[in-house]
Amino acid sequence: MKPEPTAVPSGAPLVEIEGVTRSFGDVTALDRVSLEIRQGEFFALLGPSGCGKTTLLRILAGFDQPTSGEVRLEGRDLLALPAHRRPVNLMFQSYALFPHMTVAKNIAYGLERERLPREEVRTRVAEALETIGLSSAAGRRPHQLSGGQRQRVALARAIVKRPRLLLLDEPLSALDKKVRAEMQLELKRLQHEAGITFVVVTHDQEEAMSLADRIAVLNDGRVEQVASPTALYQRPATVFVADFVGSNNLFSGTVRGSGVEVPGLGVVPAPAASAEGSAVRLAVRPENVVLGSEGPGGTVVDTVFTGGTSRIAVEVPGVAQPVLVTVPGPASVEPGLPVRFTWKSEDAVLIEEGDAA
Amino acid sequence: MRKRWACGPFWLTYLFLYTPIAVLVLMSFNKADTPYSWGGFGTSWYGELARDEAIRQGLVNTLIVAAGSTALATVLGTLLAVGLARHTRSRALVALATLPAILPDLVLAIGLLAFYSAIQATLGLHSVLAAHTVFGMAFVTTVVRTRLTHADTSLEEASRDLGAGPFTTFARITLPTLMPGIVAGALLAFTLSIDEFVIAFFTAGPKEPTLPIVIYSMVRFGVTPEINALATVLLAVSFTVVIAAQRLTRLTDSIG
Numbered sequence: 001m002k003p004e005p006t007a008v009p010s011g012a013p014l015v016e017i018e019g020v021t022r023s024f025g026d027v028t029a030l031d032r033v034s035l036e037i038r039q040g041e042f043f044a045l046l047g048p049s050g051c052g053k054t055t056l057l058r059i060l061a062g063f064d065q066p067t068s069g070e071v072r073l074e075g076r077d078l079l080a081l082p083a084h085r086r087p088v089n090l091m092f093q094s095y096a097l098f099p100h101m102t103v104a105k106n107i108a109y110g111l112e113r114e115r116l117p118r119e120e121v122r123t124r125v126a127e128a129l130e131t132i133g134l135s136s137a138a139g140r141r142p143h144q145l146s147g148g149q150r151q152r153v154a155l156a157r158a159i160v161k162r163p164r165l166l167l168l169d170e171p172l173s174a175l176d177k178k179v180r181a182e183m184q185l186e187l188k189r190l191q192h193e194a195g196i197t198f199v200v201v202t203h204d205q206e207e208a209m210s211l212a213d214r215i216a217v218l219n220d221g222r223v224e225q226v227a228s229p230t231a232l233y234q235r236p237a238t239v240f241v242a243d244f245v246g247s248n249n250l251f252s253g254t255v256r257g258s259g260v261e262v263p264g265l266g267v268v269p270a271p272a273a274s275a276e277g278s279a280v281r282l283a284v285r286p287e288n289v290v291l292g293s294e295g296p297g298g299t300v301v302d303t304v305f306t307g308g309t310s311r312i313a314v315e316v317p318g319v320a321q322p323v324l325v326t327v328p329g330p331a332s333v334e335p336g337l338p339v340r341f342t343w344k345s346e347d348a349v350l351i352e353e354g355d356a357a
Numbered sequence: 358m359r360k361r362w363a364c365g366p367f368w369l370t371y372l373f374l375y376t377p378i379a380v381l382v383l384m385s386f387n388k389a390d391t392p393y394s395w396g397g398f399g400t401s402w403y404g405e406l407a408r409d410e411a412i413r414q415g416l417v418n419t420l421i422v423a424a425g426s427t428a429l430a431t432v433l434g435t436l437l438a439v440g441l442a443r444h445t446r447s448r449a450l451v452a453l454a455t456l457p458a459i460l461p462d463l464v465l466a467i468g469l470l471a472f473y474s475a476i477q478a479t480l481g482l483h484s485v486l487a488a489h490t491v492f493g494m495a496f497v498t499t500v501v502r503t504r505l506t507h508a509d510t511s512l513e514e515a516s517r518d519l520g521a522g523p524f525t526t527f528a529r530i531t532l533p534t535l536m537p538g539i540v541a542g543a544l545l546a547f548t549l550s551i552d553e554f555v556i557a558f559f560t561a562g563p564k565e566p567t568l569p570i571v572i573y574s575m576v577r578f579g580v581t582p583e584i585n586a587l588a589t590v591l592l593a594v595s596f597t598v599v600i601a602a603q604r605l606t607r608l609t610d611s612i613g
Contacts, residue, residue: 063514083517096515100533109529110519161519 014039014197015060015078015165020069022055029055030066031221037165037199042191044212045201048244052221057167057201061090073164084113089163093170095154097142103153104129104138110161128156131190148179152186159194168200172207184210205245209233217241239351242283249289249323251282259345264318265296269345281351286311286326288347291333295342298323303331314339378592385585402586412587415571421482422557422567423550426489431543433490434497435535439527441498442505451502458495465492466559473560481562488560489553493546500545504538537605544602548595 015037022030030052037043045053058064059071062083071078078086089110098106107128111121129135132152142150151171158166171187172180188211191198202208208215209229217224217232217240225237236242242250253262260270260282270282291312298316310331313322325341333339385403389396406412441451457465469488478484512534516526532539554569561567566574575584 061514061518063517083514084520084522088518090515090518092511092515094509094511096509096511098512098515098530098533100536109516109521113520113525157519 012039013037014074015199016070016072016075017056018070018072020056020059020066020071022052022059022064022066028221030059032069033218033221033223035216035223035226037197038214040195040197041213042188042198042200042211044208044215045199045218046205046208046215046245047203047218049203051218053201053203053218054169056218057090057169057199060165060199061088061167062086087164088167089158089161089165090167091151091154091158091169091171093173095142095150097150097153097157099142102139102141103134103145106142106153107157107160110157114161124160128160131159131193132156132186147175148183151175151183155187155190159190159196162194163196166196166198168198170202170204170207171200173202173204187211209245217244219244235349236283236351239281239283242281242349242351247286247324249284249286249321251284251319252279253282254279260348260350262319264316268296268348269343270348271345271350278352283349283351284343284347286324288343289323289325289341290343291325291327291339291341293340295340297338297340300333300335300337300339302335303333305330312339314341381585382589382592384582385589387582387585390581402582403590405581405583406586406590409583411571411575412568415566415568418482418565419551419568422486422489423547425486426493426550427543427547429486429490430493430497430546431539434494434542434546435501435539437494438498438501438505439531439535441502455495455499455502457492458499460492462492462553462555466556469556470559479562480560482565484560484562485557485567488556489546489550492553492556493550496545496549497539497542500542501535501538504535508534540605541602544598548598552591 013036015035017033017035017037020030020033021028033052033056045056047053055064059066060078062078062081065079073087078088098109101109104125107125108121111124116124125138126135129138132155134149134152134156137145137149142153145153151174155168155171168187172183175183184207187198198211200208200211209232212229214226214228215232216226219240225232225241227235227237232241232245236245236248239250242248251260251262251265251268253260253265253268255261255270255276255278256267257276258270258272259267260280261267262282268282270280287309296316298314298319300312301315301322302313304311309326309328312325312327312331312333314325315322323341384395386398386400387396388399388401437454441454445451465488469484469491473480473484512530513526516530517523521529552569553567554573557567558570558573561570572584572587575581
């Protein structure tokens with residue numbers, strides 16, 4: 001039976017995933033994944049394709065079972081329940097709307113399965129249609145709707161059940177840019193209004209950053225880092241996260257005094273490091289690199305004007321990748337010109353080599 | 358501009374396909390007593406056909422067999438297709454399930470006759486009906502399985518996710534999405550059963566011949582234009598069924 005929504009203090013864990021491993025033959029899709037998802041938060045599972053995020057989603061929904069590990073929802077074993085008895089709903093990437101049913105019937109389907117009185121089903125479907133602004137489309141079939149409308153219906157169909165946890169599989173990927181922005185706001189609004197915990201699975205970092213309160217970055221079946229979007233961007237814990245989230249200049253070097261010695265660049269500014277002489281990776285965001293009269297030098301190879309900002313690529317002898325610099329407005333330098341660049345030590349992020357995934 | 362002669366082979370093949378049928382239809386309106394020479398336009402053979410008791414009885418028998426075997430083949434074939442798609446990965450089982458559709462009729466006919474005599478079953482309409490169910494089922498299985506392999510499995514997952522158990526999911530989601538395939542398979546089984554001769558000839562009882570057997574025995578005593586009239590009627594029925602099937606699949610496809 002469906003548990004009644006209880007007053008759980010905000011911040012308490014709703015879902016506890018403990019040491020979940022899922023292997024398909026020799027392939028390990030999930031490797032001892034442990035995560036806590038808090039009551040009422042918008043959580044994102046972010047990672048490249050094949051990182052295991054979809055497997056984790058299917059385990060939460062009940063379409064797959066882990067090889068080992070535990071999943072609890074509000075302290076109770078979730079894995080013991082079959083998919084159709086879990087207070088968890090999934091919005092499919094393909095939306096999976098029933099083609100032979102009208103929009104209203106699609107939304108009513110889940111409520112009818114709970115054997116609710118007809119009158120209640122009707123009111124709740126009408127409310128859901130109202131919320132997504134599709135009351136006039138109640139009698140239409142899915143193939144008569146636009147992509148954005150279909151997604152709204154899929155969302156309404158899942159939310160109308162008032163699940164404890166709503167899973168969304170790549171919710172924005174199939175939409176064009178304009179509808180995406182609209183839908184993004186709509187999702188946040190709905191999550192806020194319904195007070196349901198959302199877990200979104202995506203490979204698109206922008207999607208994760210713009211939607212989620214907290215993001216777990218998955219790579220190769222393991223959790224790399226769990227943090228707020230800002231923390232993830234400003235303080236990546238691993239080389240993978242630094243590289244995957246946003247663009248970054250990544251350098252390998254050795255700790256020397258108050259800086260890091262990078263071959264080809266010399267000693268560059270870096271935050272205080274642990275031990276002199278230890279091998280580290282240094283990550284510097286392009287927007288934190290400043291062109292000026294001091295620091296290491298190189299030659300401009302390319303400038304790209306993107307509207308609000310310009311991206312400049314600087315080639316430095318001895319450094320494999322060109323150093324990327326983002327400046328506001330049009331670029332003041334041209335390809336072929338020699339430039340010097342530096343950054344503030346607190347703007348660089350030090351990643352211990354041992355953390356490299 | 359497209360070259361005109363390039364269309365030639367296209368029209369030639371059509372001519373090849375439809376000349377015999379055109380001749381057949383034309384000859385059914387022949388007044389003469391033989392189907393080989395033209396004796397003026399008339400519909401007398403249609404009247405003759407309507408009064409022919411043997412043909413009427415044969416038609417009734419054929420319709421009983423076709424309707425019964427189609428109903429059975431549709432239910433069994435659909436269940437078999439779903440079972441094959443969901444519960445096994447064996448290619449051999451799939452091949453075996455659809456084998457009766459490509460097996461020579463004669464092989465199936467001899468096999469069925471041997472089987473009936475082994476279990477000492479009496480021959481009659483029921484034995485033809487069971488025999489037609491066997492090959493009709495193979496066709497239904499093939500068509501439904503094709504639809505199943507193209508079906509979106511996330512629909513069934515969505516149904517489970519929304520709280521439906523396996524039975525509700527099958528009845529409310531799986532069956533409706535398979536419906537165009539099931540209808541197409543049923544129509545195929547029906548039309549194949551109506552004009553099936555070899556298997557019916559082997560498994561029918563002597564007192565209850567189906568229409569093809571009646572026609573065969575008529576032809577043995579010489580062909581009259583009555584046969585042409587009968588063939589024209591059957592042609593009209595087949596065309597209607599084919600067009601209805603196309604309409605129906607287009608309709609259900611736009612839904613599904």
